Structures are given as structure tokens and as C-alpha cells.
Amino acid sequence: MNTAKRQKQRKVLLMGKSGAGKSSMRSIVFSNYVAKDVRRLGATIDVEHSNIKFMGNLMLNLWDCGGQDGFVENYLTHQRNHVFGSVAVLIFVFDIESREFQADVISYSNIIRALSECSPGAKVFVLIHKMDLVQARLRAQLFEERAEYIRSASEGFRDTVDFFPTSIWDQSLYKAWTQIIYFLIPNAGTIEALLQQLAEVIDARELILYERTTCLMVTHVTRGTEGENPFTDRFERISSILKTHKQSMAKHTGIPAGSANFAEMQIKTGRFMFFITRLTENTNLAASIPPSEQVFNAARVNILLVRPKFAELDVASKPRPGIQQAFTHSAESEGRERERGDTHPSIIFQHLVPEWVALHMGYI
Amino acid sequence: MDSSHRPLSATSQHSIASERHFDQADASQAGSSRLKPGAQLTLMRYLQDLPDADVPPSPVPPRYHTGRLPNSKADDGKPRLLLMGQRRSGKSSISSVVFHKLPPSETLYIETTTRIKKESMHSFMDFQVWDLPGHLDYFDPAFDVDNIFEEIGALIWVIDAQDEYLDAIMRLNMTILNLQQSYPNINVEVFVHKVDGLSEDYKSDTFRDIIQRVQDELSDNGYENAPVSFYQTSIYDHSIFEAFSKVIQKLIPQLPTLEALLNSLCSTCQIEKAYLFDIMSKIYIATDTSPTDIGSYEICSDYIDVVIDVSEIYGWDRPVENGNSEIAETGNNDAESLITMERKGNNYLYLREINKYLALICLMGDDSPAEKKAVIDYNVGVFQAALKQVFPRAEREGPPTVTEE
Structure with missing residues (x-):
């Protein structure tokens, strides 16, 4: 299989x-x-x-x-x-x-x-x-x-x-x-595991991974009480909200709908904070987090840092040389030394956690 | 009404969303937790009030209206908008689309209005919309003319641009001349309606012809410079909302102040265009004085839908987590949102909830808001404070637990 x-x-x-x-x-x-x-x-x-x-x-x-x-x-x-x-x-x-x-x-x-x-x-x-x-x-x-x-x-x-x-x-x-x-999706399980870890680190209530052009959900992770959200069709709803918005932007600004993508969308209210940002070349990550500025900022930074990890997942099934190349590439662009072998996702998070803590403290 | 027949347009999304939500809320929570008193009034709270908009949610009389009426005797009267025009010109469709968020395609099934329909809008400014059936003659002595026209803020006359309009113009002029004697201050707003079905050339020809005929006939009858404005409208795009915005703006005495405030906000933060929206009706009550184009209004209006829809999904009443959720939730009461576009040179969008009813939406140009966000936030805060001085009564309600004087 x-x-x-x-x-x-x-x-x-x-x-x-x-x-x-x-x-x-x-x-x-x-x-x-x-x-x-x-x-x-x-x-x-x-x-x-x-x-x-x-x-x-x-x-x-x-x-x-x-x-x-x-x-x-x-x-x-x-x-x-x-x-x-x-x-x-x-x-x-x-x-x-x-x-x-x-x-x-x-x-x-x-x-x-x-x-x-x-x-x-x-x-x-x-x-x-x-x-x-x-x-x-x-x-x-x-x-x-x-x-x-x-x-x-x-x-x-x-x-x-x-x-x-x-x-x-x-x-x-x-x-x-x-x-x-x-x-x-060939590696849905891996993606989910990675998302789950990310969600734990940034204390997200929910993370949803969307494909960029179709706005279809790839997978999602829900934590804690968010599972009781009465809107059980919320993933599809967000798909269609995003799609409608894209069409509206395209229509009124004259950009072709294919490229009327937003780089980031944030919505903050007293009950939740929500943002959607680019994760990999083809995916957007939507995150719903508790209403707190420091969690919000920390989450954004952490998502920025985790991008290369997801980019690797994207190419993971390419033939061997491709992997090596991708690793070198991502390691270089990331600008931080990392061993070639550390394909296990948790390692990057171990790097991340202290930063997140530091950031958290900085805001308090 | 069957919700799944509706198109996936921005507005209908919204109505589907709210209907569904109510089904679920009624089924699962039996309406009890929805009315939890501790809940704060933010976008989604507001949204949940939506279907009750006709009836103020509390027995306390509403205290938010700020409009003063030119003809009003008592200052607690609500401005009244009269929708008049020939039968089948589209009056009921307009009021359903604008005030009840009915998808335009569904207006085909609206039945002929046979009696005066009164609807009151509970919003930033409370006003009533009276839908008057077209086949009646309101100056017949059998009607209580005073009762109908006494407190009106604006008379909206709808003309079907796709139909023979000479009769409509004749009746419009008769109405204006009749009203002129007793109520000279009434704003007459003519909506040249259903222009969506006309070609570009024919549309402007018709529009000009109607203006010409109305003005000529009025001046023939010795009424020069009548306070009559004309708009081209259609329920299939945003033009009807824009026209309503302009009608409502005339009823706001503080409009020049608002415009000046928005102007200075725009110039300080290099904002391209700023709108002050009434969230529920998506009517803008003010904008800066730079030239408006319908495109930027539409972007902003669709943007409100996005924010409201997402807020609805994640703004549900969460169970109290370890007793500290109360504290966490007081952090940021006003909804705030930002969209940055991927391509350079595209607009940025910024939304900030100003009070329970109003939201400020700004379109920004090339300058990156990432660096300037703090400046914008600060200036918007100043703007918000200024607005509170302009509308002391429109101030946001504190949490219901706080006792009021």
C-alpha cells in the first residue's frame, strides 16, 4: 500500500x-x-x-x-x-x-x-x-x-x-x-505527526494545512477543547471563505485569480487569534491560537523556523541524490548547522523550544 | 428557505453560515449558553445578534443612534428611510438584499408588497426602513400623510431603468412637489435601478435622460435646485450598498468631522483609502475625501465577510479552562485583522473594530505594514479616541458585569 x-x-x-x-x-x-x-x-x-x-x-x-x-x-x-x-x-x-x-x-x-x-x-x-x-x-x-x-x-x-x-x-x-x-497524499501520517508537534510547541488550538491554489485542506490537528467546536464543517467552510476572498481580490484588483494569494492573514479578537501564512511552496498553514499577543508572535516565529522541515517532507520521496541536495540546500538557506542525518522531526523542535521560551519571556 | 440553493458568493456565504449556526446552537445548547451574560461584545458576538436585528436584544431602549433629523420633532425618533416607486421597480428586493442579506438571485420569489412594510434597523444608527407599495396614492386624503412623511430622513425613489420610466418620473415629481410645501428639507434620492441589465452606453444615456427630465419638470413647476440626487444601482453588485452609504451619510451630521479625522489618519499613515463601515449592513458611514472607486469598496466589504465568517467559526463559547480563561479573554477586545498580499505592489488590508457597530478598514499601498504596523495601531487608537468624543453615546458598552450609572 x-x-x-x-x-x-x-x-x-x-x-x-x-x-x-x-x-x-x-x-x-x-x-x-x-x-x-x-x-x-x-x-x-x-x-x-x-x-x-x-x-x-x-x-x-x-x-x-x-x-x-x-x-x-x-x-x-x-x-x-x-x-x-x-x-x-x-x-x-x-x-x-x-x-x-x-x-x-x-x-x-x-x-x-x-x-x-x-x-x-x-x-x-x-x-x-x-x-x-x-x-x-x-x-x-x-x-x-x-x-x-x-x-x-x-x-x-x-x-x-x-x-x-x-x-x-x-x-x-x-x-x-x-x-x-x-x-x-503519500506521507499524510508524517505530515500529521509533524503538525501535531508544532501544535504542541506553539500551543495552538488548531492547525489546518491547506493547499494554496485549491484551498483544499490537506490535514489538520485539533487540540484540547477545540474538538468541541460546534462547527464540525469548519475546515470546508474556511476553504470556501479563502476561495471567495481570493476571487474577490482577483476581481477587484485585476490580478489573475491564480496569483491573487495573500502572504499572510491575521485576525485577532478577544476570544481567539487566527492567522494563515505560507508554509511550503504549495501549502498554507492556518492556526487558531488562544488570544494572547505573545503566543501569537511566538507562533509566527516558530512557523517561520519550521518551514524548511516541511519543505523537506515535500521532496522526501524523490530519488536519493535529490534528498542530499535538498538537505544541503535547506541547511544552507537556513544558515544554521545541522547534521545531515537528523531527519527525525523532533530534533528541530528541540532547537526551537528554547527560542520560543526566550521569546515568550521577552514579551512578559 | 433552503440554504443550499444559494450561490457561494461572499454575502450568501455569510447567511448560510449564520443559519447553520443557529440550527446547531438550538439543537445542541438549547439556546442557553448562547446568551451567557459574561460574553463580550466583539465581532462574533455581534454577529450572533444578527437575526435578532429587528428587535433590540435587550428591553432597554437603544442608545446608539446619533443621527439628527431635519424634520424630527422629538430627538428620540429614528431616521426613517422611505422606499417609494412604481410597482415592480425593485423596492422590496433592495430592502431584502441590503438589510436582510438575501442573495440577489432569491429576490425573484419575493411577492408583491401590498401594505406598508416597516423594518427597523438596530445598528450604529437606528433607523427605520419603510417599504411603500407602489400602487397606492399617498396624497389621497384617506392617508395620514403627516404620519408617513413627518419624520423621514430620506425619500428613496426607485426607478426601473429597464422599463418605461415616464410614469415613474411623473409620479416622482408629483411627490416632490407635494412634499416640498410641508417638508422642504427632505432629501430625495433617486435610484435608477436594475442597471445591470443595460449596456454601458445605454445605461449612461438612460441615467442622463432621467436626471434631465426630473430637473426640467421640477423647474417648469417653479422648483429650482431641488435637493434631488441620482444613483445608478443594481442588487447584483455592490452599487446598491454604495448608494445606500451615501444616503445614510447625509443623515449623519458629524460627517465632515469624520471625514476630516479619516483624512488626517490617511495622511499620517500613508493609507490609500480608509472606510468606516457599519459591520452589519456593510454600509460605510464615512470615508476619506480622496476619490472613491467601487472596487476598493467591494474589496473592503468582502473582507468584512472573511473576518466575520472566521470569527464565527472560532468565536464559539469555549468552556472555561482552568478558571483562567476570564483573564485571558480580556486581553484584546476589539477584533483586528491584517492581510498582506504576496505580490509586491499589491494592496494591504487592515481592519480594526472601532466599537460594537463600526469597523475601520484601510487599504494600504506599497509600504510594508510589517514595519509600520505599530504606527498604524497607535494612530488608529487615537482615531478611536477621537471618535468617542464625536459620538459620546456610541461608546462601546463595558462588560455587563460593570454597573452603570
């Missing part, structure tokens, strides 16, 4: 019936579209490929497959090996409003069969899309029914397939994609 995840490029198939909302979804998540902009999208012809760089070593190779019957036929026959070979994740989108649900499921089974033939180790996510069109009180039930039915048609993937209700008009889209991304 782990070795399979080490692959740099991960092939993700996005499939589903024509008009189900595959390309709309992709444009919103990856191309800075606003939900209402997707009206401009036309039908996808054949397959549209896009490469999305995530956390340095994860490269998503997204295949947005046009869903018209003719194309699907072609995928299943002539291009069977080409399309379904070495797939890491299949995302299948069902339109909840579809009138031919049975036919959709048959098409789904065909695709599942081809997938289990060519890449049996793949993971399947099923998104039941356009949930906003269903009355709120019927949603959960309808979703369960459909999910059960689709599961029974999932053959070899019956036990591993995951279902999400989604809509481009609320945060559910981000929720589903966050899970998908989390599955794809």
Missing part, C-alpha cells in the same frame, strides 16, 4: 454521465471558478487532462472523461488499457436528478469492471451530485438509498467504495474533495 502511494504521479479518473457536473466540479475546485461561472462550460469532448501539483511530491494527473455514450463506449473498448490502466482513484459522479438512474448504474458497473481488470488496486469514490436540487429533509434518506443501490453494483469494490453527497453551491464539494486528496 505504502509503496504504491510513493508514486509521484497519481492518475485520477473523473467519470460519470454526460451533464452530471464533472467539469463544473473540476473548474471550481482546481481553476478558481465561482459556482455561477460554470454555466459557461460546454460539454467535455473525449478526455481533458490536467496536472495539479499538490504538496510538492504529489502530482494529480486528472482525467476529466467526457460522459457522452459514444465516448464511454470508446473508453471501454479501444482505449480500455489506456484509460483504465494504473489508476489510483476513480471518482464517479452521479446526478441525483437523473431520470435514468438504472442506466447510470449499468454504465457504472461496466466502468467498475474495466477498472478491476486493469487496476484492481484503485480506490473508488462515488459522488452523488447536485444534492441542492433535493428538498433538505429528503436528502439524507435519498442519499442512503442511492448509495446502497450503487454499492450493490460495485462488484469487487463493494467494501471499499466511499460515497459523498455533493453540491457546487455549498461546502459539501470541498468536503468530498478533501477526503479524496487526503487519500492521495
Whole structure:
């Protein structure tokens, strides 16, 4: 499992019936579209490929497959090996409003069969899309029914397939994609461990790691009472807040949305302090900390110091020489001597703790 | 109303957020801890009051309004904004979008207003908005004209720019001429509405034509230099908020002082543009006198959404931690925020909560706020103190535990 995840490029198939909302979804998540902009999208012809760089070593190779019957036929026959070979994740989108649900499921089974033939180790996510069109009180039930039915048609993937209700008009889209991304990240465990340590050091209530361009959450660490935060969907909410802000900045300043990134955002109130800052080339770190200026400043300094450590994680799965280079590079740029071998994350924190204490004292 | 039909725009985000929150709060805490008396009034506290905005949260009469009315007899009356115009010109849509944060796309489903709808806004300045149905003739002796027009601060006349507007202009002029005799001080504000659907050229032609016709007809009737202002508005962008801002500003007698204060703040700290916002309605009550462009207003207004949304998420009532949370929480009462952009030459944004209702938002240019933050903080503090002198009654309420005189 782990070795399979080490692959740099991960092939993700996005499939589903024509008009189900595959390309709309992709444009919103990856191309800075606003939900209402997707009206401009036309039908996808054949397959549209896009490469999305995530956390340095994860490269998503997204295949947005046009869903018209003719194309699907072609995928299943002539291009069977080409399309379904070495797939890491299949995302299948069902339109909840579809009138031919049975036919959709048959098409789904065909695709599942081809997938289990060519890449049996793949993971399947099923998104039941356009949930906003269903009355709120019927949603959960309808979703369960459909999910059960689709599961029974999932053959070899019956036990591993995951279902999400989604809509481009609320945060559910981000929720589903966050899970998908989390599955794809090769070293999620290491990142989490490192974040956990960082959180302890800076006394953060919560740390959330976001990917920069998509604003999707990579992972998060929650400590203490913050676990009782009544907003259980806060990660997706922040994703969409950040995204909206980015679009607003882009719109009114005339910068392309791709580069309208902020370097840092701080919000301080009497109940919490919150800031988002760059962590690595592709990630932003959001931190919620107790309302105290000295903790705030210490946290910022510590995050600045820990950056190289996370940058190393990014390149950790590169071939050996790359690691050596990266280490030399980061050690130089950091300007402090560190042994080559100290790959264990805790060591840098041991360096950090005294500084943090000193800073803390300085402010008192 | 089904919240997930709403677009992911900044404002609707906000409304989704607050609705959800209330569902959860009601379910999990049964509303008890939400009203905890020890809670302090910061952005999120304020936000939680939002749905109760029509009704002041306490039985104590509100003490925050500062506006004086040109026509008001009693000084405790709230300024009244009258929304008038032909039927289907967009009056109810305007009031829902501006004061109830209804997503513009949902205004399609608003039903025709058949009776006078009165809404009071409890905010920095308390005012009432009266939505008057378009099909009635208010100068019919059956109506109590005095009761309607007596205390008004401004008369907002909405004209549908996409429709035949000659009738509307005729009625507008009739209204102005009728009012002129008894209430000569009323500000008449004409909103040339629904301009979003018009092409750029056609828009300005229509706008000019309407101004021309109104002024000509008024002067034909012997009323020169009528106090009538014109705005191009649409609920699909921020123009309606900007127009409302200007209407409200006319009702604030301290406006010149505020502007002077903001001007000096701007020149001292090299701020490009500073706005004093009413947080809830996102109307700005003052800005410095440098030229305004709608873009900077929109940035600031969207920025407030970001701050409010994040504040809502992390500003929940935490259980008391080891008994010391009380002390920790008194540290920094006013919300404060800063955004620095990645690329050089881009704007920096700075937000500071001034009192329960107002926030100062500054757009800053190339100079790095990292080095100047202390200077800005200090000067904003001075500004805050000055504002307290200008609005002695708008002062922030102390924690409820402190007894008041």
C-alpha cells in the first residue's frame, strides 16, 4: 500500500454521465471558478487532462472523461488499457436528478469492471451530485438509498467504495474533495505527526494545512477543547471563505485569480487569534491560537523556523541524490548547522523550544 | 428557505453560515449558553445578534443612534428611510438584499408588497426602513400623510431603468412637489435601478435622460435646485450598498468631522483609502475625501465577510479552562485583522473594530505594514479616541458585569 502511494504521479479518473457536473466540479475546485461561472462550460469532448501539483511530491494527473455514450463506449473498448490502466482513484459522479438512474448504474458497473481488470488496486469514490436540487429533509434518506443501490453494483469494490453527497453551491464539494486528496497524499501520517508537534510547541488550538491554489485542506490537528467546536464543517467552510476572498481580490484588483494569494492573514479578537501564512511552496498553514499577543508572535516565529522541515517532507520521496541536495540546500538557506542525518522531526523542535521560551519571556 | 440553493458568493456565504449556526446552537445548547451574560461584545458576538436585528436584544431602549433629523420633532425618533416607486421597480428586493442579506438571485420569489412594510434597523444608527407599495396614492386624503412623511430622513425613489420610466418620473415629481410645501428639507434620492441589465452606453444615456427630465419638470413647476440626487444601482453588485452609504451619510451630521479625522489618519499613515463601515449592513458611514472607486469598496466589504465568517467559526463559547480563561479573554477586545498580499505592489488590508457597530478598514499601498504596523495601531487608537468624543453615546458598552450609572 505504502509503496504504491510513493508514486509521484497519481492518475485520477473523473467519470460519470454526460451533464452530471464533472467539469463544473473540476473548474471550481482546481481553476478558481465561482459556482455561477460554470454555466459557461460546454460539454467535455473525449478526455481533458490536467496536472495539479499538490504538496510538492504529489502530482494529480486528472482525467476529466467526457460522459457522452459514444465516448464511454470508446473508453471501454479501444482505449480500455489506456484509460483504465494504473489508476489510483476513480471518482464517479452521479446526478441525483437523473431520470435514468438504472442506466447510470449499468454504465457504472461496466466502468467498475474495466477498472478491476486493469487496476484492481484503485480506490473508488462515488459522488452523488447536485444534492441542492433535493428538498433538505429528503436528502439524507435519498442519499442512503442511492448509495446502497450503487454499492450493490460495485462488484469487487463493494467494501471499499466511499460515497459523498455533493453540491457546487455549498461546502459539501470541498468536503468530498478533501477526503479524496487526503487519500492521495503519500506521507499524510508524517505530515500529521509533524503538525501535531508544532501544535504542541506553539500551543495552538488548531492547525489546518491547506493547499494554496485549491484551498483544499490537506490535514489538520485539533487540540484540547477545540474538538468541541460546534462547527464540525469548519475546515470546508474556511476553504470556501479563502476561495471567495481570493476571487474577490482577483476581481477587484485585476490580478489573475491564480496569483491573487495573500502572504499572510491575521485576525485577532478577544476570544481567539487566527492567522494563515505560507508554509511550503504549495501549502498554507492556518492556526487558531488562544488570544494572547505573545503566543501569537511566538507562533509566527516558530512557523517561520519550521518551514524548511516541511519543505523537506515535500521532496522526501524523490530519488536519493535529490534528498542530499535538498538537505544541503535547506541547511544552507537556513544558515544554521545541522547534521545531515537528523531527519527525525523532533530534533528541530528541540532547537526551537528554547527560542520560543526566550521569546515568550521577552514579551512578559 | 433552503440554504443550499444559494450561490457561494461572499454575502450568501455569510447567511448560510449564520443559519447553520443557529440550527446547531438550538439543537445542541438549547439556546442557553448562547446568551451567557459574561460574553463580550466583539465581532462574533455581534454577529450572533444578527437575526435578532429587528428587535433590540435587550428591553432597554437603544442608545446608539446619533443621527439628527431635519424634520424630527422629538430627538428620540429614528431616521426613517422611505422606499417609494412604481410597482415592480425593485423596492422590496433592495430592502431584502441590503438589510436582510438575501442573495440577489432569491429576490425573484419575493411577492408583491401590498401594505406598508416597516423594518427597523438596530445598528450604529437606528433607523427605520419603510417599504411603500407602489400602487397606492399617498396624497389621497384617506392617508395620514403627516404620519408617513413627518419624520423621514430620506425619500428613496426607485426607478426601473429597464422599463418605461415616464410614469415613474411623473409620479416622482408629483411627490416632490407635494412634499416640498410641508417638508422642504427632505432629501430625495433617486435610484435608477436594475442597471445591470443595460449596456454601458445605454445605461449612461438612460441615467442622463432621467436626471434631465426630473430637473426640467421640477423647474417648469417653479422648483429650482431641488435637493434631488441620482444613483445608478443594481442588487447584483455592490452599487446598491454604495448608494445606500451615501444616503445614510447625509443623515449623519458629524460627517465632515469624520471625514476630516479619516483624512488626517490617511495622511499620517500613508493609507490609500480608509472606510468606516457599519459591520452589519456593510454600509460605510464615512470615508476619506480622496476619490472613491467601487472596487476598493467591494474589496473592503468582502473582507468584512472573511473576518466575520472566521470569527464565527472560532468565536464559539469555549468552556472555561482552568478558571483562567476570564483573564485571558480580556486581553484584546476589539477584533483586528491584517492581510498582506504576496505580490509586491499589491494592496494591504487592515481592519480594526472601532466599537460594537463600526469597523475601520484601510487599504494600504506599497509600504510594508510589517514595519509600520505599530504606527498604524497607535494612530488608529487615537482615531478611536477621537471618535468617542464625536459620538459620546456610541461608546462601546463595558462588560455587563460593570454597573452603570
